[in-house]
Amino acid sequence: MGQTIIEKIFSKHAGKNVAANEIVIAEIDFCLGQDGTSGIVIDSFKKMNATRVFDSKKMAVIIDHSSPSPNSGVSAIHKKIRDFSLQQKLQFFDVGQGVCHQLVPERGFVVPGDLVVGADSHTCTYGALNVAATGMGSTDVAACAATGRNWFKVPESIKFICNGKLPKGVYSKDLILFLIGQVGADGATYMSCEYTGPAINNLSVDARFTISNMAIEMGAKFGLMECDKKTLDWVKKHSRKKFLCQSADPDAKYFRTLIFDVSKLEPQVAKPHQVDNVCPVREVAGTEIAQGFIGTCTNGRVEDFGIAAKILKGKKIKKGVRLIVAPASNWILKETMKKGYIDTLLDAGATLVTPGCGPCVGTHNGVPSDNENVISTANRNFKGRMGNPNAFIYLASPATVAASVITGKITDPRKHLK
Amino acid sequence: MIFQGKARRFSQDNDINTDYIISGRYKFKIQDPNELATHVMEDLDPGFFQRRQDGDFIVAGRNFGCGSSREQAPQAIKYARISAVMAKSFARIFYRNAFNIGLPLIECDTDQIKDGDELKLDLAKGVVTNITQNKDIKIKPLPPVMLSLLQDGGLVEHIKKHHGFNL
Numbered sequence: 201m202g203q204t205i206i207e208k209i210f211s212k213h214a215g216k217n218v219a220a221n222e223i224v225i226a227e228i229d230f231c232l233g234q235d236g237t238s239g240i241v242i243d244s245f246k247k248m249n250a251t252r253v254f255d256s257k258k259m260a261v262i263i264d265h266s267s268p269s270p271n272s273g274v275s276a277i278h279k280k281i282r283d284f285s286l287q288q289k290l291q292f293f294d295v296g297q298g299v300c301h302q303l304v305p306e307r308g309f310v311v312p313g314d315l316v317v318g319a320d321s322h323t324c325t326y327g328a329l330n331v332a333a334t335g336m337g338s339t340d341v342a343a344c345a346a347t348g349r350n351w352f353k354v355p356e357s358i359k360f361i362c363n364g365k366l367p368k369g370v371y372s373k374d375l376i377l378f379l380i381g382q383v384g385a386d387g388a389t390y391m392s393c394e395y396t397g398p399a400i401n402n403l404s405v406d407a408r409f410t411i412s413n414m415a416i417e418m419g420a421k422f423g424l425m426e427c428d429k430k431t432l433d434w435v436k437k438h439s440r441k442k443f444l445c446q447s448a449d450p451d452a453k454y455f456r457t458l459i460f461d462v463s464k465l466e467p468q469v470a471k472p473h474q475v476d477n478v479c480p481v482r483e484v485a486g487t488e489i490a491q492g493f494i495g496t497c498t499n500g501r502v503e504d505f506g507i508a509a510k511i512l513k514g515k516k517i518k519k520g521v522r523l524i525v526a527p528a529s530n531w532i533l534k535e536t537m538k539k540g541y542i543d544t545l546l547d548a549g550a551t552l553v554t555p556g557c558g559p560c561v562g563t564h565n566g567v568p569s570d571n572e573n574v575i576s577t578a579n580r581n582f583k584g585r586m587g588n589p590n591a592f593i594y595l596a597s598p599a600t601v602a603a604s605v606i607t608g609k610i611t612d613p614r615k616h617l618k
Numbered sequence: 619m620i621f622q623g624k625a626r627r628f629s630q631d632n633d634i635n636t637d638y639i640i641s642g643r644y645k646f647k648i649q650d651p652n653e654l655a656t657h658v659m660e661d662l663d664p665g666f667f668q669r670r671q672d673g674d675f676i677v678a679g680r681n682f683g684c685g686s687s688r689e690q691a692p693q694a695i696k697y698a699r700i701s702a703v704m705a706k707s708f709a710r711i712f713y714r715n716a717f718n719i720g721l722p723l724i725e726c727d728t729d730q731i732k733d734g735d736e737l738k739l740d741l742a743k744g745v746v747t748n749i750t751q752n753k754d755i756k757i758k759p760l761p762p763v764m765l766s767l768l769q770d771g772g773l774v775e776h777i778k779k780h781h782g783f784n785l
Contacts (some may be wrong), residue, residue: 223763225783236646240689247774266646273647319712321687335713337689339773346777351763351785385633386681390710419684419709474633561642580685582637584661588640 202449204357205424206392209332209446213315220356220453229314231344232260235267235274235301236561238281238318240338245345253288254348258307260291264302267556267561269295272604274563278368292541298529298555301325301413301497307531312427313446317344322497327393327412327423329407329431330445334421355421357392357454358383362399364463369614371408371507373499373577373597375399376414378470381478382458389419392446393453399462399509400425405434406503413498417442417475463545467612470595473583481600481612488571492523492605493586494598495553496560499577502535504598509541511602511616517549520610523601524566526553562587575604619722619741621701623673627733628663634678635685636712638662640694654690654698657706672699675739677731679705683712692716702739704728704746717764718773725758 203211204220208305211217213226214255233241238261245253253259261281269275278295287293293303301322310316312330318321320334336350339416344350360379380387393415408425415423425431427445435443494508494560499601505527517523523544527533533555537543542552551566553559559566560578567587568574574586574593581593596604606616628634644657659666659676676682676695682705685690692715693697696705699746702722716723723743727748735750746755760768770776777783 223785236642239649240693244774248777267641270718271647273649277649319687321685321706323687334731335687335711337687337692337711337718339689339718340714342749342774343777343783347782349783351783355762384682386707386709389681389707416685419681421710446684522682561646563642580635580636580637582685584641584643585637587643589661 201453202451203533204448204452205391205426205446205455206332206355206357206422209313209315210352210354214594217352220354221353223351225351226315227349227357228317230258230309230316231318231341232262232300232304233338233341234265234321235263235278235281235336237605238315241342241345242281242284243253244339244342248342248346250346253290253345253430256289257291259345261285262293262303264299265557265561266294267554267558269375269395270564284529286573289356291377295299297532299497299500299557300534302528305329306335306438306531308441309557310589311435311439311441311443312431313444317350322413324415324420324423325409325413325497327415328408328423328425329429329435330427332422332424335416336437343592355392359387359394359396359454359457359458359590361457362395362462363459364399364461365402366462366465366505369493369599369617370465370467371409371599372403374468375431375462376411376464377470377478377595378465380417382477383418385417385476386419386475388415391420392422392424394424396426401428404503405430409501410498417579420472437545448511452538467597467600467614468598469610470581472581472592472594475580475595481610482598484610485612488608489604489610490521490571491566491574492521492601493559493566493574493576493578494601495526495528497528497577498579499598500526500532502532504577505536505541506539508602509544510600511599511613512548512606515548515606516603521605521608523550523605524553524559526557526559529555536558550554560587562583575601575610577601620649621739623675623701624671625677625731625735625737626670626674627660627677627732628659630662631679634646636683636688636691637685639683639691640688645690650702651693652698652706654694658694658698664709669700670698670700673701676700676703677728677735679728679783680707681696682708687711689715692719692721696721717767720768720772722768726755730755771776
């Protein structure tokens with residue numbers, strides 16, 4: 201019988217032909233942790249009586265969630281994971297280098313067909329490169345670090361076929377918000393999502409990352425895409441590792457197949473306090489906002505800042521409104537500076553903060569006040585997510601955020617795109 | 619294993635995420651699990667830690683533990699001395715994390731449990747007894763992998779005992 205993408209990748213890593221719902225022990229190609237999770241990775245690794253990481257080149261530790269450190273409690277955790285990473289000679293990224301899910305693919309650590317485990321739920325981002333990547337907890341990652349393996353249940357798959365072409369002013373963020381709204385926060389629990397169809401093929405790799413990144417917001421374990429020329433060009437530019445792309449067989453078995461025509465899709469937002477609380481921008485247009493945020497592992501890439509800069513060029517952010525921007529890596533910061541995007545955003549009145557996760561996870565760099573509305577390009581709008589349980593977070597595309605900070609109200613970006 | 623305590627429910631029933639279980643405001647800077655536990659469920663139900671009692675059960679609807687991979691979430695529940703979490707379904711990462719650290723998760727029809735009900739959980743028999751309502755609620759049997767991990771005392775002990783995975 202035919203296999204899905206994930207059945208093929210697990211078959212390769214388990215050394216035998218496997219199908220959905222089987223339990224396998226599989227070899228992993230790479231694992232990672234960040235500063236919010238690596239402290240416990242180290243504790244569990246030591247409690248397992250492990251002394252050396254299975255392969256120091258195959259584990260990354262990234263300080264990104266509270267970076268640079270905002271207080272002494274965080275500094276103590278940073279020191280602990282910095283000392284461990286240096287002692288173990290891991291792929292280590294200290295403060296300011298960027299967000300893990302940008303750095304890991306950007307530095308070429310993962311390639312199509314790989315199996316990757318990260319102590320961060322958005323590890324599924326690399327699925328855009330045909331990488332079977334999934335988030336797990338710290339002790340699971342410690343087991344990977346100690347043994348180079350872990351146990352997995354081979355998941356069933358849901359196929360999302362996206363036909364048509366996204367209209368102008370509508371982006372991959374709008375598409376993934378729409379899909380999450382359709383299936384709900386647990387619509388793909390324990391599943392592997394496969395995104396396919398002409399609308400996906402049309403997207404750049406940057407835009408594809410946004411879609412795979414948010415697979416976890418419907419409970420999924422993986423958010424996979426097949427390889428095409430864009431994937432191959434991107435991977436060859438960033439990595440020297442050998443790889444083998446995996447695609448689904450025509451007779452592969454799916455739990456569910458959903459078909460959408462995206463040609464008439466409008467800009468979307470997720471309203472507080474749930475990611476699946478999705479509606480078209482027009483339904484909440486006019487809602488006052490106090491802060492915008494462009495960045496994160498979802499939408500902090502070069503193309504995202506290009507879109508925002510195009511809308512904000514020659515404009516000013518409304519008085520009394522803040523716009524925080526955080527490029528997802530140091531490399532992206534430099535690229536966006538070269539292209540003039542950062543100049544444009546600063547001229548409009550934006551505040552540039554260190555590449556990292558801070559504002560999204562509420563550690564620092566933009567905690568909202570009580571009763572304030574925030575419009576953000578991040579992937580979660582849970583109560584308290586940005587550091588204040590009395591604030592309200594709306595999720596949208598970089599274009600919608602840029603248009604909204606000009607007016608101070610949630611605004612359809614298509615009005616600002618000629 | 620037999621546990622007994624009161625059911626604790628929240629204003630929100632479904633999709634209780636790990637940010638609500640333990641906020642990023644605390645988990646990024648506090649390493650001591652006993653200190654983290656004092657903030658458990660704080661953003662959803664301020665004062666929950668002060669009101670709960672040792673041995674209580676957290677009871678919820680669908681998709682408990684969705685969101686971030688933070689192991690501090692089941693850790694905060696365990697160190698708040700909650701016996702087990704009962705829900706109609708659990709999110710995947712939270713599910714693994716809980717068993718890895720030895721916190722039992724029970725899938726059952728939680729519509730039959732009201733806030734404050736006195737419950738008795740018999741893991742070996744696979745039954746929750748709602749003492750207040752005088753009825754038994756069947757629980758979904760644990761998958762063999764999770765049972766092995768729980769019997770070994772969590773993933774760390776499993777790896778130590780078997781010098782790797784033996785599932």
